[in-house]
Amino acid sequence: MTSIMKRILLIFCAAWLTSASSGALAAPEGTIVIGLSSLGAEDWLVPARPQANAIAIIPVFDTLLQRDDKTGQPAPGLATKWEQSKDGKTWTFDLRPGVKFHDGSDFTAEDVKFSYEVALRPDSTSDMKGVFTNFVQSVEVVSPTRVVFHMKQPNWEILYKFLEVPPFFPIVSKKYFDKVGWQEAGRKPVGTGPYKFVEHKLGEYVKLEANENWWKGAPRAKTIIIRGIPEEATRVALLQTGEINLAPVGSDSLAKVKSAGLKIIRMQNLMQMVVGLEGQYLPDREGYDPKVPWAQPDKAKALKVRQALSLAINRQEIVNKVLQGMGTVEGSAGIQSFPGMPGFDPSLKVDPYDPERAKKLLAEAGYPDPSKISIIVDSTPHAARPTNSAVAQAVALYWRNIGIDVKERTSDYANLMDQGIKRKLAGVVWVYPTPAFDEPVMQLYTVTYSKARTQLFAEYPELDALLEKTVSEMDQNKRWELQKETAKWMNEHEIAIPICYADMLWAASPKFEWTSLPGQVTVGYLNNVDTMYLAK
Amino acid sequence: MSRFIVGRALQSLLSLFVVSLVVFYAARLTGDPTVLMLSEMATKEEAAQLRAHLGLDKPITTQYALFLKQAAQGDLGESTRYHRPVTDVLTARFPASLQLGSVAIVISILIALPIGVYSAVHRGTALDVAGRLFAVLGQSLPLFWLGLILILIFAVWFGWLPAAGRGGPANFILPAVTMGWATTPAIMRLTRSSMLEVLESEYVKLARIKGLPEWKVVWKHALKNALLPVVTFSVLLFAEMIAGAIVTETVFAWPGVGQLLISSVNTRDFPMVQATVLLLASLFVLGNFGVDVLYAWLNPKIRYAR
Secondary structure (H helix, E strand, C coil): CCHHHHHHHHHHHHHHHHHHHHHHHCCCCCEEEEEECCCCCCCCCCCCCCHHHHHHCHHHCCCCEEECCCCCCEEECCEEEEEECCCCCEEEEEECCCCECCCCCECCHHHHHHHHHHHCCCCCCCHHHHHHHHHEEEEEEEECCEEEEEECCCCCHHHHHHCCCCCCCCCCCHHHHHHHCHHHHHHCCCCCCCEEEEEEECCCEEEEEECCCCCCCCCCCCEEEEEECCCHHHHHHHHHHCCCCEEEECHHHHHHHHHCCCEEEEEEEEEEEEEEECCCCCCCCCCCCCCCHHHCCCHHHHHHHHHHHHHCCCHHHHHHHHCCCCEECCCCCCCCCCCCCCCCCCCCCCCCCCHHHHHHHHHHCCCCCHHHCEEEEECCCCCCCCCHHHHHHHHHHHHHHCCCEEEEECCCHHHHHHHHHCCCCCCEEEEEEEECCCCHHHHHHHHCCCCCCCCCCCCCHHHHHHHHHHHCCCCHHHHHHHHHHHHHHHHHHCCEEEEEEEEEEEEECCCEECCCCCHHHHCCCCCCHHHCEECC | CHHHHHHHHHHHHHHHHHHHHHHHHHHHHCCCCHHHHCCCCCCHHHHHHHHHHCCCCCCHHHHHHHHHHHHHCCCCCECCCCCCEHHHHHHHHHHHHHHHHHHHHHHHHHHHHHHHHHHHHCCCCHHHHHHHHHHHHHHHCCHHHHHHHHHHHHHHHCCCCCCCCCCCHHHHHHHHHHHHHHHHHHHHHHHHHHHHHHHCCHHHHHHHHCCCCHHHHHHHHHHHHHHHHHHHHHHHHHHHHHHCCHHHHHHCCCCCHHHHHHHHHHCCCHHHHHHHHHHHHHHHHHHHHHHHHHHHHHCHHHHHCC
16 A cells, blocks of 8 residues: 555544544533523522422432433433342342542442431431331441442332432432531532532522533533523513523413424423312311212212212313313323323223213202302412413313302412311312322322321222222232222222323423423423533 | 601611511411421421421410520521521522612603603693603503513514523613613602692792793702602612512512512511511611601701600
8 A cells, every 4th residue: 555545544544533433522512591480499408308499400410210211211320220129128229330429529329328318317308308217227338339228118119219300319429518518518519410510699590511521421511501580471582582492381372482483392291180179088087078069978979079070171171272282181080190101091081071961960969059069269370380270260160160159269389288288178179280100109198198298189098098008019010000990999989080181391492402201200300401402 | 866866766676676576477377388398298297397497396486586586696597498597598689689679760760850850840731741641651551561571672572682680781771670660650740749849939939030041940959959858759669669579570580589588478488588578677667767867957847846
């Protein structure tokens, strides 16, 4: 080969190698600005705080498990492998070696144990505190890359709490906390995630910068700025001016967003609108009122009233007109059941819209004159998913159409929750926008169980028994069948009225790209932030 | 004079004490803050432990006594939401309100004064009617709507100004105009009535008889004397503006104390609610105090009146 040919070959090889590797080694570039309705409590002392607190700093942390991008199912995160012992009382996690925190310290099993201790602080309001207190005996560091959770009794649920979304259990650095102290660690968080914390201005924004050494590969965008923009119309205006690139919007803004040439990102079936018929308490509760038609001692008549209320609602019209088509009625008959998720039973049918049959049922239940039934419909917006308010107002309208005396009110969300906890909402109806959980019983056991602190739907001994049986079932397949059985029981007894699934909408600038997780598993949180970028 | 000042100062302190008492008790009437601090999945035991940690299991009189003791040492408590001293949060947020309020009141005065003066000088004419119509419009247009319209026109359509958020000088314009719009009519009306009164006075008639140019009569002699009630009113309006800026702050994502107060009420962050209300009350009390002292200095009859 002549020297010229050798040179040409050398140049060709160099060019080929550069182009082949440029995709894999491409440095993060550009800035993405996200406008959320709120930055949350802006207290970053995770995991001593509820997962809702971490809303603006999710990209800073990793969790033991991630979610598969396509299915949303558990996938390796900081743990590469996990195993439950045969007796169900220990969970062993093999940890990913070579991972570093943003301050340069190594991630080890000590940090997992430390994070567990942070969640148990006396001032902790973490979602994990109750879980750890009630179910975890201890956490053992076997080696730098192996940690074991010893459970008080067999427990399957804890695995789902270690997923990236919702971020119940972000892993923090013991060395960092020891070095800077709790307060500083909470103000300037350090994790192992795709983005490093840079700056925070109270009430304004959080600024994050790419962690190019992230174990999964450098993220696409160099900088992420998350701003707090409470007013939706302002978020849309900022998208139009290009000052932000992504923001959550309601279905009311859909037409405006489309006409402005912005992108709509739809997270389908993120929540289920369920009408809660409050007052179905155990009879010995102080708040139980036997005069509430759907909770009266005559169970047969009470059921007819509940069925009538369900038949009076035009679900498809709610999806079309209230949600602007951003929802689905089909398949939504099971309370807390979502398509593709455990416990979903497609054979359960949604009640049709039949106001005449509704009136007939009311007459059979002893209410030939529906105006003798008085209902308070509370349309208080949910703190995180406010679409429920408009749905509640629509439900009130349908019930008025069949002659029921409906009074509407809007109260304070905290007050409503408070009254719910005290079981003092008899006669009140509100629409709860329940998100999907990895298994329905995880939600039902905490909000529809007579011994739980919170009560959202109803209390029945038979339901309690089903939930207790389900929660203690360690065999996954049997547990999923039990959840189908629970959904069927709730459907037959109409303890609450499922209306439809509703989507969560994000509006984005035309060049914004994002590979989000399947809508249902995200609960509306930012996720896969490492995949966000602005196309050229 | 010093006796007068001391008397007024003591009255101001008493007012603040009463405000602290009322807001302390009223906040606790809203319910249990742990309901929102904990997730729906929290247990009864967690809730009880948290209440004990926050001292909410103590009798309310004990809680208030503890609050007063700490407040006397400059400690207004820790925000249950932000988990940092409330003074830190207020230190971060109050300057934003102060800056916006200052710009808004200046804009308001700069617009209201000329209109008020012209209305008074040209009383009964089309200019006067136009000025008073402007005042009506100003008081009837909802700020929420005005703010969004300004964003639409100047940020979205023309792209001249940022749509929202705190930043450089350009970021102040739209929110300050929106905020100032609400107070401009009040200042304009006061300027007009004050000017009308002054223009009828003997020294103004004398100035005209002496042959002074009309602009000098109006702007140098009359306005100077008509300004006193306008300035004192503007001081009080400034305090009210900052306290009531929640709508402007929400529309323009301005991180002020108005939004802070509303979110603190919604999340039942009692220490934050108490501290923010006390701060805003202090603004009013200080404003009133300043106005009283100024008037007493200018008019000795006031300081000796019983």
